[in-house]
Amino acid sequence: MGKLPTKGLDWHDTLRTLLNNLRKVPNHLEHGIVGSMTTFPHPLAQLAYILFHTFNANDIILYREIRKLELDAVSMMGEILGCENCTGMITTGGSEANIAALFVAREHGYTKVYVARTAHDSIFKAARMLRLEVVELKYDEQYRIDPNDFESKCTEKGPGLVVAALGTTGTGSVDRVVELNKIAEHCNSVIHVDAAFGGFVIPFLDSGLGEVFRYSRVVSATMDPHKLGLAPIPAGGLIVRDEKWFKPLCFETRYMPAGYQLGLLGTRSAGPIAATWAMLMYMGREGYHKQALVLAERTRFVVDLAKDSGFRIEGEALAPVVCIGTERDSEALDYLWKKGLYVYRCGIAKGIR
Numbered sequence: 001m002g003k004l005p006t007k008g009l010d011w012h013d014t015l016r017t018l019l020n021n022l023r024k025v026p027n028h029l030e031h032g033i034v035g036s037m038t039t040f041p042h043p044l045a046q047l048a049y050i051l052f053h054t055f056n057a058n059d060i061i062l063y064r065e066i067r068k069l070e071l072d073a074v075s076m077m078g079e080i081l082g083c084e085n086c087t088g089m090i091t092t093g094g095s096e097a098n099i100a101a102l103f104v105a106r107e108h109g110y111t112k113v114y115v116a117r118t119a120h121d122s123i124f125k126a127a128r129m130l131r132l133e134v135v136e137l138k139y140d141e142q143y144r145i146d147p148n149d150f151e152s153k154c155t156e157k158g159p160g161l162v163v164a165a166l167g168t169t170g171t172g173s174v175d176r177v178v179e180l181n182k183i184a185e186h187c188n189s190v191i192h193v194d195a196a197f198g199g200f201v202i203p204f205l206d207s208g209l210g211e212v213f214r215y216s217r218v219v220s221a222t223m224d225p226h227k228l229g230l231a232p233i234p235a236g237g238l239i240v241r242d243e244k245w246f247k248p249l250c251f252e253t254r255y256m257p258a259g260y261q262l263g264l265l266g267t268r269s270a271g272p273i274a275a276t277w278a279m280l281m282y283m284g285r286e287g288y289h290k291q292a293l294v295l296a297e298r299t300r301f302v303v304d305l306a307k308d309s310g311f312r313i314e315g316e317a318l319a320p321v322v323c324i325g326t327e328r329d330s331e332a333l334d335y336l337w338k339k340g341l342y343v344y345r346c347g348i349a350k351g352i353r
């Protein structure tokens with residue numbers, strides 16, 4: 001139990017104690033954290049973070065330069081996803097972005113969420129918090145939403161928000177937004193794309209699956225710099241089609257100079273904004289393209305190795321997540337963790353990833 005010292009420690013002792021803790025923490029550089037979606041952040045991003053983290057990005061009058069950086073970053077991320085005039089905000093991560101996206105949709109009148117179990121748990125968390133009606137969709141053997149099921153359910157139940165994933169957490173599968181878009185047009189629905197993980201990869205591979213804002217019914221997307229964007233935690237992104245869609249996230253805050261704040265939080269650190277902006281500028285299209293090719297190659301390597309060793313792969317592994325199917329997932333997890341190889345359960349399928 002922590003006990004507040006009566007007389008504070010000196011710097012030295014405080015740091016020594018902290019470093020003792022740090023030594024016990026597995027880290028991305030020395031240990032086999034292979035199942036985690038966060039990365040070791042780029043040193044430039046860490047520097048940008050340190051320089052800016054003391055400022056409150058939610059004071060958009062005092063720190064209007066920071067809001068400009070944020071809008072630049074959001075616009076660049078929108079461009080990656082095929083959007084020309086997108087707006088939005090940097091969040092603390094994918095969960096906050098997903099919760100905000102479902103809230104925005106609700107404020108625009110979409111109170112039903114069409115979603116498959118393949119979606120990230122934060123979508124279900126959001127639906128529960130916002131008391132939205134969840135309509136569960138079937139998924140195919142590749143763990144992608146079954147468009148026919150969406151069609152029949154939205155024809156019967158009416159308009160809603162369908163949540164598609166550009167890289168599911170469990171199997172790295174990619175929902176086919178092109179097909180969902182056609183159906184969404186018919187039944188007056190809109191689409192939120194959870195590209196938290198795949199957003200910095202799929203658009204850079206020549207798969208034609210990444211530029212999701214080219215489809216008319218896509219209104220928002222989650223895309224996380226603290227995953228494959230190489231920014232430090234906590235950095236997520238919510239990209240929305242236009243100002244009008246974003247409006248519900250401007251909350252009246254009477255004491256602030258602007259009279260409002262953006263998003264679910266109050267005070268927001270500018271660190272993640274600066275780090276995200278810096279990474280986008282530094283990496284550029286070419287940098288992320290190169291990273292995507294390396295990741296695709298490594299993914300292929302793991303897939304082939306697992307298959308050659310007699311395992312089946314669950315799902316598509318299009319985003320760099322490889323779910324190796326096994327009924328003995330708990331045993332495998334236990335064994336590998338003991339060896340210092342930190343894998344996770346696939347969740348949606350029996351296996352480890």
Ligand code: 0PR
Nearest residue numbers: 036037038093094095096120122169194196197
């Ligand atoms: N959407 C998708 C598709 C995700 O995969 C995740 C997180 C989120 C949203 C939520 O993002 P935040 O965690 O930023 O709120 N996916 C990882 C997962 O659940 C998160 C993770 C990260 C897990 C590091 C373990 C870990 O060590 O697998």
